[in-house]
Amino acid sequence: MSKEIAILGVGMHPWGKWGRNFVEYGVKAARDALADAGVTWREVQFVSGAATIRNGYPGQVAGATFAQALGWQGAEVNTSYAACASGAQALAAARAKILAGECELALVVGADTTPKGFLRPAPGERPDDPDWVRFRMGITNPTYFALYARRRMALYGDTLEDFARVKVKNAEHGAENPYARYRKRFTLSEVAASPMVADPLRLMDICATSDGGAAVVVSSLAYAKRIGKADAPRIRAISTVTPTFASALVEMPDIATDSAVAAPAQSFRAALPRKAYEEAGVDPKDVDVAEVYDLSTAMELDWIEDLQLCARGEAAALLRRGETALGGRIPVNPSGGLACFGEAVPAQALAQVCELAWQLRGQAGARQVENARVGITANQGLFGHGSSVIVVRP
The missing domain is CATH 3.40.47.10 (Thiolase/Chalcone synthase)
Structure with a gap:
């Protein structure tokens, strides 16, 4: 069985030190990715968010946070945390969902607002960390x-x-x-x-610490072919x-x-x-x-x-x-x-x-x-x- 999925669309929010809510960056990237893919938000069946632990509870449940910001429409959600690899882990979750036949179209989003200076652990004693x-x-x-x-x-x-x-x-x-x-x-x-x-x-x-966001719309190969994107890049x-x-x-x-x-x-x-x-x-x-x-x-x-x-x-x-x-x-x-x-x-x-x-x-x-x-x-x-x-x- 092929393990490939299609990349229908990609989008980003410019990196910088904007000091705004991370959701704004993710939503902008997501909307750009959906437009690039030529699909609507309501067609998305699975939203996979990459977590950001610096942005409170909304960042820890990023999949649901982005789904809410885009407008609840019934999609399943997932949130993945793996530090700097969080985006790829969230993408892997979407890929698994598609290859399992449980959805055809997924949106993967990651965004962050970072503090000044170098990244550091949150305060508190954590000798097991x-x-x-x-x-x-x-x-x-x-x-x-x-x-x-x-x-x-x-x-x-x-x-x-x-x-x-x-x-x-x-x-x-x-x-x-x-x-x-x-x-x-x-x-x-x-x-x-x-x-x-x-x-x-x-x-x-x-490298510095920055604010920014990125999003990828992925689908099954059958879905990509059906909407005329059989030539889309594949993961x-x-x-x-x-x-x-x-x-x-x-x-x-x-x-x-x-x-x-x-x-x-x-x-x-x-x-x-x-x-x-x-x-x-x-x-x-x-x-x-x-x-x-x-x-x-x-x-x-x-x-x-x-x-x-x-x-x-x-x-x-x-x-x-x-x-x-x-x-x-x-x-x-x-x-x-x-x-x-x-x-x-x-x-x-x-x-x-x-x-x-x-x-x-x-x-x-x-x-x-x-x-x-x-x-x-x-x-x-x-x-x-x-x-x-x-x-x-x-």
Whole structure:
């Protein structure tokens, strides 16, 4: 049985620091996705929301919140929480519903309003929460981004200039994206001159926190054909596997551990795309475009290797040759990535799928990857959550 579903429509609310209710962003994205799909809200049978824990009870029941805001019409609802992978988990729920034959048309929405500064756990003592524990130890997000970067420098000889090149590339891409928060191009010297946050990473190496929203309308292949959209991009695989060794349970599976170096296929980030490739029947060399989780510039290089787009330790060389830029062999983050968007946590995995849909439909404008047919996403959430989605053009 085919596990494919069709992407009929996608929509986004521009990322920024708007300071408004997250529902506004999600509703705007949802309405744009419905219009793009050419279907009405009343035809939707299942609404799958990505939760945001920062926005009170409405954020914790996001599926119902968006359904209410769009107007109660009897659709079933679901809410998924997986930190930064929440959008992909919500998408997986919709896919499962469609493949089970329990609905034909679903709407998936994620949106967030974030506080100023870096993300942090909610107040209170929670020794059973590994995210809270690492913050208590002093390992804030920028700190562990820096540890990943130091690991690359020690193992593979990556340099500060390599990390800066990632920012320069993504800023060049994001300057062409109307939904991106930051649309300014940077030079290597400007990145190097930005303030140090967590050695060796500077401010321009680390993504911001943002407000924003994204939505995807998906359907069965039969439904897509019935409404004249048999050529719509298709989701062929969604991987949400968990780590396979104990140290991963504290959210940092690859930090300077000999076991991770000796057996990278065991690591959390490597397992996600491997499962997606197996399910989709796609080889890494078939991938034309990738949207990856660049919380930091160095982390993008890790993901390129985890996606098997090059051998372990060779991502920086790939970058230096221009192969991950538009016009290169395998463009990475043509949207501009989190470097240009920032984190709107429940929306970002869906935003990646939106970008792949535009790319595979040939609608990405100045950031278009020529003749893109296969795209992959990669996303990492706390406490064993993560996702990889493969989208193909039929």
